[in-house]
Amino acid sequence: MPSVLVVEDNPDNAELARRVLSARGFEVRHAPDAESGLEMAVDQPPDLILLDLGLPDADGQTLVTWMRRVPALARVPIVACTAWPEETAQRMVTAYGCDGYIPKPINVARFADQIAGYLSRGGR
C-alpha cells in the first residue's frame, strides 16, 4: 500500500485529501506544519509527499530545500499543492526541484489518479 504524507495546514483540505486517497487504498499521514512534516518524513519516509507551499512555520520552498538535504528523502517524489497561478506555481516547483504540482482546490474526481501518476513516475 503506497504511503502519502500530506503536509497541509488547512484541516479541511487535509481531511479531504485523506478521504480521497484512503478510499483509493493509500496509507495517508498528515502533518499540519513544516516542522512536523519534516519529522514525520524523516522518521518514516513516505512514498510521496504532498506539500502545501504556504505553511505557518516555514514556507513550502524552505521545506523542500530541507527535505532534499536528507538522503532518505532525496528521491521521494514531492508534489506541491497550491492555489498560485499556474505560471507562478510551475516556475516555483521547477526551481525548487519538486516533481510537479496539483492546483488547489483539488479536483476530487482526478486527485487520486494524479497522485498515482506521480507515484508511478517515481522521484528525481
Place this chain on the structure above:
Amino acid sequence: MAVLAPGIQLSASVQLVPASRYTVAQLTAAYNQTRVDYLVPMPMNAARLAEYIHTYDVDLDASVVAVDASADGQILGLAMLGVRPGRSWITRLGVLPASRRGGIGRALLQALLQTSDARAIPLNVLEVIKNNTPAYNLFIQCGFIARHELLVLRRPPGPPASAPAGRVEWLEGADALALLAGRADTPSWITETESITRAGHVQALTLQLPDGGAGWLVFQEQTFHGLPMLLTRLTLRTLAGAPAEVGRAMLGHLYTRFPDLDTQAENVLEADPHLPAFLDQGFVESFRRIEMHRFYGGC
C-alpha cells in the same frame, strides 16, 4: 464602533476593540482564517506573528480586532498598525470569508487611519498583493495612491551562475549594520533599516572589482530546525561601476559562500538597477506587491 465613511453601515453587533486585548495565539488563529482563501495565503504560527510584531514595530494598542458582540465576541477580522517616527504601516488587514462585503474591512482600515491621524503621523504606508483588486480599490477610496511595484523573489540553493570577480570582505553585526547608514535605495517597511536591525543576525560583504567597481550587500540568515536555511532581506548598494555588474559579483560571492541556502528577497523595486543581477543569479519571481502611500488626513 468606528466612524465610517458616509453610506457605510456596519451591523450594530460589530465592535472594534484593541488587538492588545487578545493573545498572540488568538490573533494568529484569526489572521490565518482571514487568509484561508487568499491567492498567497502566507499563514503564520504564533511564534512567527510574535516575531513579526517585534520586527515591524506593530503597536497592538493601536491595532484593532472586529468582533461580533452578539456571537460571544467572535472575531470577524483584524488589522494591525506599525508605528515608526513620521510614518505608520497598515498590515495584516483581513476579514474572515463569511463576514466580508459588510464594511468590516473598511471600518478596520478607517480605525487605523484615525489612530494614525490622531497621533499626527504624516505618512501611512501599506502593501497590497498585485491583482487583489477589492483591497486595492478600498485603499484608493481611502486616500492611498500607488507608489511602487515591488517584487518578491526566491532563489533555491545552488552555486553562483559563474565564478565571481573581485575581492570581498565579510562583516557581521554592528559592522554590517553600519553599512546601511549609507544606503541609497527606497526601502519598504519590511526592508527598512529599523526592520533589519530588529530582526538581527545581520551580515554583509563589501566588494572591490579590478575595474574599480565597488559595492556592499547586507543580508540576514534565518534558521529552520536550528540550522541556517534562508538568506533574506538582501540590500545591495553599488558605490562605483554598473549596478548590474557589481550586483552580479556580490551575489556571486554570496552564493560561493552559501551555496546550500535558500533565499527570499522581498520587496525589490521593479526599477532596482540590481534586478538583472538577481535574475542572472537564478532568482525567480514569486509574486508582486504594490506599495501605497496616504498622507495625513487623506481619507
